[in-house]
Amino acid sequence: MDAVTRRKFLIASGVLGGGAVGLGAAIGLADLLHRAKAQDPEEPGDNPDKLVVVTLYGGNDGLATVVPHGDDAYQSARPELAYASGQVLDLNGTLGLNPALVGLKKLWDDGQLAIVLGVGYPQPDRSHFHSMDVWQTASPAHPIKSGWVGRWLDAVKGPLETAVSFEPVLPPLLVGAERSGVSVGVSGLQLPAGITSDMLARLGQVVPGEPMIGARAAAGIRDLLDIDRLVREAERAERPSTGTRQEIPATGTGGESALAAQLNLVASCVEAGVRTRVYSVSLGGFDLHAQERAGQEMLLRELDQALTPFVQRLSATQAGRRVTVVVYSEFGRRVRANSAFGTDHGTAGPMFVLGPHVAGGLHGVQPSLTDLDDGDLKMTTDFRDVFGSIIESVLHPDPERFLEGHKLRPIPLIKKA
Amino acid sequence: MTDSVALLLRRAGFGPTATDLANGKRSGYSAVLRDLLAPAGDDAGAVRAPFPVLPVDPYTYFKRPPTAKEAAAADVVREDSIQRITRWWIDRLVVADHQGLEKLTFFWHGHWATSVKKVRDARLLLNQHQVLRKKDFREMARTMVTDAALIHWLDGQLNSRSKPNENLGRELMELFLLGIGNYTEADVKDAGRALTGWKVDYGRARSYFAAKDHDFGSKTILGVTRDFDAQSLTDFLLSQPICPRFIASRMWYRYGSAIDPIPQSVLDRMLTAFPYGPSMLWAMFEDEAFLATSGTMAKQPVEWLVGAMRQLGLRLWDLPKPAQDMVVAGLEALGQLPFAPPSVGGWPNSNAWLTTGATQIRLSLAGVLAEAVGAPQSIEGLAEVLAVETWTSRTFEALKDVPNPRHRLILGLVSPEYMVS
Numbered sequence: 001m002d003a004v005t006r007r008k009f010l011i012a013s014g015v016l017g018g019g020a021v022g023l024g025a026a027i028g029l030a031d032l033l034h035r036a037k038a039q040d041p042e043e044p045g046d047n048p049d050k051l052v053v054v055t056l057y058g059g060n061d062g063l064a065t066v067v068p069h070g071d072d073a074y075q076s077a078r079p080e081l082a083y084a085s086g087q088v089l090d091l092n093g094t095l096g097l098n099p100a101l102v103g104l105k106k107l108w109d110d111g112q113l114a115i116v117l118g119v120g121y122p123q124p125d126r127s128h129f130h131s132m133d134v135w136q137t138a139s140p141a142h143p144i145k146s147g148w149v150g151r152w153l154d155a156v157k158g159p160l161e162t163a164v165s166f167e168p169v170l171p172p173l174l175v176g177a178e179r180s181g182v183s184v185g186v187s188g189l190q191l192p193a194g195i196t197s198d199m200l201a202r203l204g205q206v207v208p209g210e211p212m213i214g215a216r217a218a219a220g221i222r223d224l225l226d227i228d229r230l231v232r233e234a235e236r237a238e239r240p241s242t243g244t245r246q247e248i249p250a251t252g253t254g255g256e257s258a259l260a261a262q263l264n265l266v267a268s269c270v271e272a273g274v275r276t277r278v279y280s281v282s283l284g285g286f287d288l289h290a291q292e293r294a295g296q297e298m299l300l301r302e303l304d305q306a307l308t309p310f311v312q313r314l315s316a317t318q319a320g321r322r323v324t325v326v327v328y329s330e331f332g333r334r335v336r337a338n339s340a341f342g343t344d345h346g347t348a349g350p351m352f353v354l355g356p357h358v359a360g361g362l363h364g365v366q367p368s369l370t371d372l373d374d375g376d377l378k379m380t381t382d383f384r385d386v387f388g389s390i391i392e393s394v395l396h397p398d399p400e401r402f403l404e405g406h407k408l409r410p411i412p413l414i415k416k417a
Numbered sequence: 418m419t420d421s422v423a424l425l426l427r428r429a430g431f432g433p434t435a436t437d438l439a440n441g442k443r444s445g446y447s448a449v450l451r452d453l454l455a456p457a458g459d460d461a462g463a464v465r466a467p468f469p470v471l472p473v474d475p476y477t478y479f480k481r482p483p484t485a486k487e488a489a490a491a492d493v494v495r496e497d498s499i500q501r502i503t504r505w506w507i508d509r510l511v512v513a514d515h516q517g518l519e520k521l522t523f524f525w526h527g528h529w530a531t532s533v534k535k536v537r538d539a540r541l542l543l544n545q546h547q548v549l550r551k552k553d554f555r556e557m558a559r560t561m562v563t564d565a566a567l568i569h570w571l572d573g574q575l576n577s578r579s580k581p582n583e584n585l586g587r588e589l590m591e592l593f594l595l596g597i598g599n600y601t602e603a604d605v606k607d608a609g610r611a612l613t614g615w616k617v618d619y620g621r622a623r624s625y626f627a628a629k630d631h632d633f634g635s636k637t638i639l640g641v642t643r644d645f646d647a648q649s650l651t652d653f654l655l656s657q658p659i660c661p662r663f664i665a666s667r668m669w670y671r672y673g674s675a676i677d678p679i680p681q682s683v684l685d686r687m688l689t690a691f692p693y694g695p696s697m698l699w700a701m702f703e704d705e706a707f708l709a710t711s712g713t714m715a716k717q718p719v720e721w722l723v724g725a726m727r728q729l730g731l732r733l734w735d736l737p738k739p740a741q742d743m744v745v746a747g748l749e750a751l752g753q754l755p756f757a758p759p760s761v762g763g764w765p766n767s768n769a770w771l772t773t774g775a776t777q778i779r780l781s782l783a784g785v786l787a788e789a790v791g792a793p794q795s796i797e798g799l800a801e802v803l804a805v806e807t808w809t810s811r812t813f814e815a816l817k818d819v820p821n822p823r824h825r826l827i828l829g830l831v832s833p834e835y836m837v838s
Contacts, residue, residue, distance in 0.1 A: 126602060127591055129762060170772065183772040190777065192784025194824040200780075202815035203832055210809060210833065211712030216771045217833035218811075224773040224780075289572050289584055339580025340572065374602075 049394040052266055052279045052325045053149070053173065054259075054307070056299075058286030059128060060329035062349025062377075064296050065101075066115055066366075070094030073369035078337040081293055091115075095366060100300040103308025104352070111360035112311060113352060114413050116386050118367040120348030120379030124331065128287070128345070131330040136173040138384050139404045148387060149278050150176030151402045152395055158277065160223075164269070165280040166262040173280055181278070182223060189228035197225055259283040260306035267313050270320055277395065286329060290340035303327075311354050324394050324414065327352035328383065334375055348379035351386055353413050357393075363411055385409045421446055423806060424711045425702055427838045428672050429453045430516025431723040435801050437516075450702055453517030454695040462514035469505050471498045474538040477620040498539035499756070503745060506546075506755040508733050510723045518550075521694055523719065523755070524671055525549040529561055529593060530758035531570045540622040541566035542756050554664060554692035555655050558594065562651045565617045565624040571761065574616045576609060577630040583609035588761050594654040596663040600639060607636035611645035661691035668697060673710050675766040680706040714838040715770050718751035722782065725830055728802055729790045740785045747782040751775055771836065783830035792822035799829050808834060 068074045069085040070093060088096030089105040095117075097105050107113040121140040125131050134140045138148040146154075149163055154176040156162070163174045163181030174181030191197065204222035206215045262281040269276055283303055288295045307325065314320030332349030348367055367377040384406040391399035393414035400408050422441040426433035430453060433441070441449040475491035476483075483491060513519040526549055533542050545566040551557040561567055568574055571585035586608030590600045600608075614631030617624055636645045638653065645653065654660060665687040669679035679687075683704045690696035701707055716724065722744065726732070733741055748754045752775075753764055793799045796816045800808055808816065812832045816825050829835060 126605070127587070127597055128760075129591070130597055183774065190781060192780065192787070192827055194821055195780070195784070195827055199815065199819060199824070199828060200831075202818075203812060203828060205811050207809040207811045211837050213712060213715045213771070213837045214809075214833040217715065217776075217836035220771045220773055220776040221831070221833070224776045289582065290575060338575070338582055339577060340575040340582065344583060 050277050050323045051394045054327040055282040056286050056329035057284035059331045060286040062332035066350040067096050069096050077335045080341050081337045098300050100297040101304045103304045113354050114358045115362050116351045117364040118348045118380035119351045119383050124347040126345035146176050147173035148402045149173050153179040161276050163278040164276045166265050263306050263310040271317050288342050290342040292342040315356050321356045325354040347376040357414050359415050389413050421708050430520050432727040433804055434728050438804050454699045456515045460515040462512045465512045466509040469501045471540050499533050502539045511726045522549045527763035530761050530763040531566050532758055533756045536566050536569050559651050562647050563615050563624045569617050576613050578613050578632040581609050586612050594660050599659050604638050607638050610636050611650040612647050661688050715836050716838045718753040736789050743785050747778050750778050780831050783827045787823050787826045792826040794822055803829050805834050
């Protein structure tokens with residue numbers, strides 16, 4: 001399972017039942033998108049708060065991300081994988097960031113990175129499948145068919161573009177009972193020779209009585225055309241001048257990563273005044289059962305080099321300064337390394353919250369490495385308290401509505417304006 | 418019953434072609450069902466796509482870690498083999514006459530989803546492919562649990578008495594035989610122990626048992642304590658009442674409905690046919706509830722592409738080389754490249770194929786296919802070739818205003834009607 005994302009696996013979970021999506025598409029939400037853009041563009045100064053959810057698929061090794069280098073138990077539990085104190089980017093003398101996270105360390109120093117420690121959910125399950133469902137539906141006790149962003153979409157009756165995923169497949173996170181977000185490809189429309197967008201637009205009309213799948217396919221065609229307009233507008237938007245920003249020198253080389261491409265599109269949409277409130281992006285491949293150290297550093301470097309310039313770019317515009325970023329994975333890894341210099345599926349891990357309004361620093365308590373639950377960390381913070389606190393600051397004053405009965409214990413992650 | 422025959426042909430096979438449909442309507446539902454799932458004689462069409470003969474994985478010759486140059490040369494050989502099996506399977510799906518059995522083999526690939534992207538040695542995948550053709554699911558499972566490709570895919574070769582790795586044991590219960598929720602974490606750990614000692618001989622492209630690494634101790638699985646090993650564990654899991662139910666529901670999920678759970682009547686019929694894959698499908702297709710699912714599934718990318726190629730009389734090799742490469746790249750971008758499922762969970766469900774990104778890729782692929790064939794001259798002729806029962810007024814009117822038959826073919830291939838299975 002190394003280098004394999006479970007992103008598409010989620011779709012098989014049944015959480016993404018076709019019902020909500022089909023209904024949404026069939027009542028013409030794509031038309032709403034067009035209307036919202038044409039008649040009611042977001043005015044400068046009228047910038048609502050926005051959220052970017054970054055999903056790390058595969059189970060990110062929290063102990064190799066925020067490293068408890070000062071803890072002797074860490075060094076003895078995974079001698080082949082452990083970092084020495086001198087190797088990590090120290091945060092407080094006992095915890096340090098993985099050496100690949102140089103950009104995030106800079107954001108930490110600037111007070112723009114909050115780290116929540118030991119985040120998990122009760123009675124953890126080690127299936128990628130089930131665990132990711134829990135994080136995205138915010139329902140650990142029993143499976144449900146909607147994500148917490150989807151339920152918020154239902155509540156605010158947001159039009160199609162209110163929640164956007166720049167992943168090839170829509171994550172359950174964005175699926176509500178009545179509404180759902182939209183999955184947008186990262187490139188614009190390309191037409192075969194002789195085919196015009198007008199020809200396609202006619203195929204995109206829904207016919208009364210058409211089967212649900214036909215209606216959805218028609219909506220897919222309409223959305224493709226609408227999204228193409230949206231992306232082209234975003235590309236025309238003025239990029240802020242880079243003169244005032246402090247750029248972090250890239251430590252790696254090579255092309256733009258898939259995550260960086262997704263985040264660039266988010267930044268362009270935010271700057272262009274697109275009325276999207278929640279963006280979902282992702283990076284996969286964290287399921288490192290074997291030869292973990294090099295792979296983990298490569299992935300964290302990709303994360304670092306995508307997130308850091310993104311957060312810096314946002315801070316340069318008024319709209320961008322209203323954006324909060326949250327990073328999570330479905331579980332951490334076992335404390336002990338396995339025989340293949342990798343780690344198997346575990347439980348709690350750290351979450352990152354980034355942005356200009358974030359209360360930077362450590363939140364919560366680092367789990368003990370000696371008081372374990374069958375070889376796994378005991379969680380110290382419920383993930384619903386993290387998501388709930390962010391919902392309250394960014395999306396909605398009553399977050400418990402979207403947490404399936406969870407009683408919120410707020411965490412002061414966002415500084416009040 | 419004519420619509421039912423079209424539904425059956427779409428779900429059970431790829432396409433169908435205009436000829437398949439016309440013949441099917443003449444012979445009737447039962448005869449079509451028999452031809453799909455219990456065909457007589459050898460598959461004359463499939464003979465045109467013989468199994469590739471592949472070289473030994475060059476990595477097995479290295480006695481020491483290869484230099485960068487040696488590794489690059491070996492990777493070229495590996496990649497060539499991977500491309501050969503990938504294109505071979507696409508072609509085989511197009512030319513095979515026994516469409517029901519070909520589709521079922523593809524279903525099992527999604528079930529035991531193993532990717533060459535990690536395994537790298539195409540011979541291991543081709544060997545596994547033969548196991549997917551077994552009609553008895555119990556026999557398939559018994560062979561699969563020590564299949565070299567599956568072992569490598571789920572790190573089984575690293576699973577030893579001293580350092581157990583539970584990956585294969587977990588997926589055996591969660592995804593292959595029981596379904597999530599039908600076991601505990603303690604069961605997973607002991608299942609992993611039962612599978613210890615199985616390793617891969619890469620030179621011979623097969624697995625072998627290393628007794629010194631096997632955990633011969635007793636394991637407790639689902640409340641039963643025994644000295645389970647790979648075979649007795651598999652037999653034990655196969656004997657659980659939940660196993661046939663789980664397999665039947667997975668078949669329903671891909672062939673019947675990705676939204677509605679398997680109806681009781683269908684489940685009851687299918688359980689009596691377990692463990693024979695074609696018989697289980699036969700039982701499903703004979704139930705009224707199957708016919709009621711018409712119009713509720715979207716064509717998977719492979720169904721869409723292979724169906725279109727069959728209907729247009731086009732083999733992969735008929736396309737210019739760059740177009741062949743585009744077809745393979747297109748399937749990969751759609752998330753359904755044979756031998757490369759995105760994860761051990763298999764392909765996304767049918768409704769995930771209707772995103773804007775997927776619509777764009779189908780549009781590009783339709784352009785590639787339309788370049789290579791003579792397009793039907795009339796709008797009615799286009800419907801017949803693509804086995805679309807009737808165009809809606811929307812599509813008919815849209816096609817009417819497009820004078821060029823080739824352009825109409827492209828639009829037909831991306832039309833909402835054509836996406837419905």
